[in-house]
Amino acid sequence: MTDTADDSVPAGRKRRGSGRATIHDVARLAGVGSITVSRYLKHSSQVSSALGERIAHAVKALNYVPNLVAGGLASARGRIVGMVVPNISGPIFAPTIQAFNDTLNRHGFQVLLASSYFSKEQEENAVRAFLGWSPAALVVTGRFHSKGTEALLAASGIPVVETWDYAPRRKTIQAGYANREVGIQAARYLVDKGYRRIAFVQNSVAGDFSALDRRDGYAAVLAEHGLDAWTYAPAAPAPFDAGREALETLTRGRRKADAIIFANDNLAAGALLASQRMGIDVPRQCALMGFGDYPFSGLLLPSLTTIRPPARAIGELAARRILEALGEIEPEGAFTGDGGRLNLLGCELVERESA
């Protein structure tokens, strides 16, 4: 590509060596020491402008790209951050990943991704694999992990952020919301609207502990009002089917629900579609409420009342807390009582037609 490159860099690739121009090649061409090149690339202010220009020319002439692997080894802290999410492609976590990745990319960090599929064991494997890359920080989802994972994280000595959940007085950095509060929020909304036989439908995915927290909040509100909590766990594995199954069970028995809170919008959508076939009038006969505000939720007929989690904000906050912990940016945000920064985000109840 560049003719000048061929003069100073041996063409072809040997068994060893990347074949690319190194910092030494740049230093030689610029007539300076390689450490000066390194300094110029990091803090150009520490190098005289005369040398700086010669170095800049050499970099361009050789098409030099710094080897970050070597840099990571030398400095013992590479610019890599590992992130474990339950899944990459779901409507929930994708915006978090997007925001997290973009924010860290902007600061010169690379994000490594792994999916746990709600399995603590897979999460632990992913964390172990990440540790091999000497990451600058790690991100996991939720606050429930295996003993092994907790040991690995504690021993790692690097900033760890837990996303998509929030519990007070927890030592790790968190970026999320309190799921129990969200359950309370949903149940209050329905109770205030006059519904009395309110059921909660769980996720068919076993490892989704956050949904259980929401259920607890829901149960607390019902107890508060002297109402019976009523939880249903569908058997069908596919979410749409599970939603249909739940609706059938909860509306066909002797006791009939007049409102149902679902663990997520997929379940709620399954129920909503089934309601049309079953001739159930939503919300008059039975109100339906989801969680997640998936992209389709506003498009359904009737549109789905649901709760919108701060997916993008979680990703951004997690990235910002990491950059702060690494000294890349100045800390920011409201203080909490114990001197930390507030990491509690809020969920928004999106009132539509179904409840």
Added chain:
Amino acid sequence: MTDTADDSVPAGRKRRGSGRATIHDVARLAGVGSITVSRYLKHSSQVSSALGERIAHAVKALNYVPNLVAGGLASARGRIVGMVVPNISGPIFAPTIQAFNDTLNRHGFQVLLASSYFSKEQEENAVRAFLGWSPAALVVTGRFHSKGTEALLAASGIPVVETWDYAPRRKTIQAGYANREVGIQAARYLVDKGYRRIAFVQNSVAGDFSALDRRDGYAAVLAEHGLDAWTYAPAAPAPFDAGREALETLTRGRRKADAIIFANDNLAAGALLASQRMGIDVPRQCALMGFGDYPFSGLLLPSLTTIRPPARAIGELAARRILEALGEIEPEGAFTGDGGRLNLLGCELVERESA
């Protein structure tokens, strides 16, 4: 965590060094040379079982995690693969990323992600950033790149896979489908159903060249049948709004479309929702067709006829071709005429109610 660890590994972290146990610590504890440990970790069959067991014990006792950064530097080919996609969180690319990431993770590779937002410049930046990690391979989206990107890729000397597109006689490895054929597929379907005034609505995102290929296929079919091609480019930036705008323009003028192909399901969904408010009977008065088969497309009323791209298959195929090129797995798949393997995947037309 492990008591034995504290005996041989100095506690605390110095300026230099990760603070973790190294291969030398393991070797010392096991009473062997460090190279033997390295060999055992890679090909345990090349080490006698006696030493192997001692090494395994030492690894466990020290909680040793190999430093992949150092390994990557020494061997000049780290187990990292870079992937550039237009965006991470969209319904289209997320399943590709998921499948790609999971497949490569299973083989001990880590995927680095970057989003280009359909900008060639951002794509080039991402490729340049990836190159610093000495990746084993790179994946990009589509076959249209900046000169700079092409130069970087060509000079990299590593396997490069282009996803989400396919053109015959192209030298790079591809994993995708032919967008032009998809446009033909859609237009044929509508022509065969008797529609005659068929319009095509473009994406408001400027860099989405694949949609233009589909439009060309559509135009070819119409020309074939002596019909006028009719392309509309919405001004509204948000896809739902753009879809509504397109429907209004194409059905309110003197010439009225009897069928519309949209560049993606978001646009089509916007039009579908608008059709209800406008009192347009879909598909009798105007048929609507999308592309992408997003999760909501089957839930709309009327449900959206669309084309489902092989999103997961693209990710898997890309991963497999990379693993093949790196000698990690055996090549597989049908041969093409020129001795290569067939990388052309198919799209499925999903016939629903809207067309």
Added chain:
DNA sequence: TTGTAGGCGTTATCAC
């Protein structure tokens, strides 16, 4: 089958 020597490309340290 096992070990020794040296290098991978960069940065921390210390001296000028």
Added chain:
DNA sequence: GTGATAACGCCTACAA
């Protein structure tokens, strides 16, 4: 402000 030197932790090459 600039540079020489020695790590960083592992792997390739070669020798025993």
